[in-house]
Amino acid sequence: MGEPSIFENSSCREEEDHLLKSSPRILVVDDSSTVRVALRIELERMGAAVSEAVDGIYGFESAIREDFDLIITDIEMPRMDGFTLCRKIKSHNAKKSIPIIILSSNYTEESIERGFKLGVAAYISKSNAKTELRECVRELLGRNVLLRRRTILVVDDSVTTRHLVQKSLLAAGFYVLTAENGAKALKILHNQSVDLILSDLNMPELDGIGLCRQVHASPELGRIPFIIMSSNGDRATMRKLLQFGATSYLVKPFNIDQLVVMAEQFLSDHFQRLSEEKKRLEAEREIIIGSITSLILALEARDKYTRGHSESVATTLVHMAQHMGFNAEAVEKAKIAGKLHDLGKIGIRDDILLKPSDLTKEEWEILKTHPSIGAAILSPIPSLADIIPAIAGHHERFDGKGYPEGLKGDRIHLVARMIAVADTYDALTSDRPYRKGFPHDKALTIIEEAKGTQLCPDCVQSFIDLLGK
Ligand SMILES: [Fe+2]
Numbered sequence: 001m002g003e004p005s006i007f008e009n010s011s012c013r014e015e016e017d018h019l020l021k022s023s024p025r026i027l028v029v030d031d032s033s034t035v036r037v038a039l040r041i042e043l044e045r046m047g048a049a050v051s052e053a054v055d056g057i058y059g060f061e062s063a064i065r066e067d068f069d070l071i072i073t074d075i076e077m078p079r080m081d082g083f084t085l086c087r088k089i090k091s092h093n094a095k096k097s098i099p100i101i102i103l104s105s106n107y108t109e110e111s112i113e114r115g116f117k118l119g120v121a122a123y124i125s126k127s128n129a130k131t132e133l134r135e136c137v138r139e140l141l142g143r144n145v146l147l148r149r150r151t152i153l154v155v156d157d158s159v160t161t162r163h164l165v166q167k168s169l170l171a172a173g174f175y176v177l178t179a180e181n182g183a184k185a186l187k188i189l190h191n192q193s194v195d196l197i198l199s200d201l202n203m204p205e206l207d208g209i210g211l212c213r214q215v216h217a218s219p220e221l222g223r224i225p226f227i228i229m230s231s232n233g234d235r236a237t238m239r240k241l242l243q244f245g246a247t248s249y250l251v252k253p254f255n256i257d258q259l260v261v262m263a264e265q266f267l268s269d270h271f272q273r274l275s276e277e278k279k280r281l282e283a284e285r286e287i288i289i290g291s292i293t294s295l296i297l298a299l300e301a302r303d304k305y306t307r308g309h310s311e312s313v314a315t316t317l318v319h320m321a322q323h324m325g326f327n328a329e330a331v332e333k334a335k336i337a338g339k340l341h342d343l344g345k346i347g348i349r350d351d352i353l354l355k356p357s358d359l360t361k362e363e364w365e366i367l368k369t370h371p372s373i374g375a376a377i378l379s380p381i382p383s384l385a386d387i388i389p390a391i392a393g394h395h396e397r398f399d400g401k402g403y404p405e406g407l408k409g410d411r412i413h414l415v416a417r418m419i420a421v422a423d424t425y426d427a428l429t430s431d432r433p434y435r436k437g438f439p440h441d442k443a444l445t446i447i448e449e450a451k452g453t454q455l456c457p458d459c460v461q462s463f464i465d466l467l468g469k
Contacts, residue, residue: 024069024141025049029059029085030103031077035126039072039103046137056080060088068098070140072133075104075111083111086118097173099140103129150267151175151193155185155211156200156229161252165198165229168256169263182206186214189221195267198250198259201230201237209241216245223279225266229254243328285383293339299346303354309426314338316422317415320459323466324418337390337415338422344374344391368403371395390415394423397454409456417456421447421463424455440467 026048028039040050053059055077063071075082082102090096099121107125115123122136152174156162166176179185183206201208208228215221228238228249238249247266250259300306317338321331345353348370352363359367375392378384393407393416400408428443444464451460
């Protein structure tokens with residue numbers, strides 16, 4: 001039973017452990033109101049939110065109903081004692097990871113051993129509480145408070161894998177939900193709050209790729225870290241999945257400790273901040289691209305001969321990039337470069353840009369500055385830095401006779417060489433004031449003839465393979 005002044009000599013420290021400031025929830029189970037009050041005062045000083053129960057039965061009900069980071073219990077209590085309470089909690093799947101401290105006057109070797117056999121984290125005598133309890137609480141919460149109340153959804157069609165992963169994560173202190181395929185996982189995700197998803201790749205109904213894409217596309221779910229688990233042969237697919245929004249991947253068979261460390265890492269506040277920053281930059285990049293694209297559309301809309309040109313080049317570039325084996329991120333960059341390649345025309349005078357007749361030599365020299373102007377416009381935007389060489393080089397020729405630098409062969413950025421092909425095709429097939437657009441076959445013949453002189457042979461080949469003759 002209770003000792004009324006278990007904390008009478010303990011000092012109130014102003015600064016407490018950082019982890020305790022995140023308000024861990026502690027359940028105190030003791031039939032002595034004096035002990036409960038003393039513990040409440042002390043634990044609240046440490047920053048915890050405290051609930052009380054007067055015996056094991058109330059304690060167990062409270063532990064099931066609510067979510068606690070730590071339970072401190074007496075042993076001798078009416079109706080249900082502390083040992084029975086420990087046994088019931090440690091055999092409850094969702095609750096067994098809550099650390100339990102026994103705080104009792106019964107400090108015999110026999111009862112201490114019994115407590116540890118039941119899985120309690122610490123056994124403290126009430127007479128030592130003032131020197132030992134605070135440190136013990138801090139240590140246990142430091143280990144558990146970051147993990148507790150974090151829910152991991154394990155998605156795998158293999159019962160064995162599901163159970164193995166679930167068991168390890170529960171033992172590490174996480175709350176775990178499981179689903180046997182992507183479709184069932186989505187149902188859970190729409191009904192419950194999940195902090196991390198661990199998903200297999202190959203599953204019936206909805207596989208890991210489908211699940212990852214749907215989660216990433218959803219404004220509510222897109223922030224949840226998504227870890228793919230699959231076998232060695234799927235490495236390339238898993239790397240590709242990173243482009244679809246997956247956070248990381250684990251190759252089976254993996255060390256279960258490695259999984260736990262990874263989960264802790266991705267659930268840390270630091271990671272969440274990095275992830276939010278990355279998403280913010282991506283959103284900013286989207287806005288910038290959207291604004292520039294609108295400018296280009298407005299520029300092209302003034303001239304019926306160039307209307308839709310950039311969109312058309314971008315579409316061709318996407319097909320070429322996919323055909324040439326670019327990964328999803330590189331395809332996206334090629335698409336943006338295609339859209340923005342003539343951005344620099346914003347800086348060219350209208351009397352040159354919209355001139356219906358042939359340009360003079362001087363006017364032509366001015367028009368030739370548009371790749372450099374486009375590159376200069378993009379240069380202050382760090383998130384678009386990697387497409388600048390493609391914009392700057394889209395009028396270079398494979399034989400070195402292009403502009404503005406006269407670069408030759410593969411010294412010209414690959415995407416710039418691809419734009420040159422798509423740009424030429426679009427120009428050939430579009431109507432001009434002085435001629436009708438060429439038919440598809442004729443345009444392809446002209447492009448093939450420019451192989452190795454004006455245009456890159458590999459890019460031309462890819463284009464011809466793609467469109468067929
Ligand atoms: Fe151009």
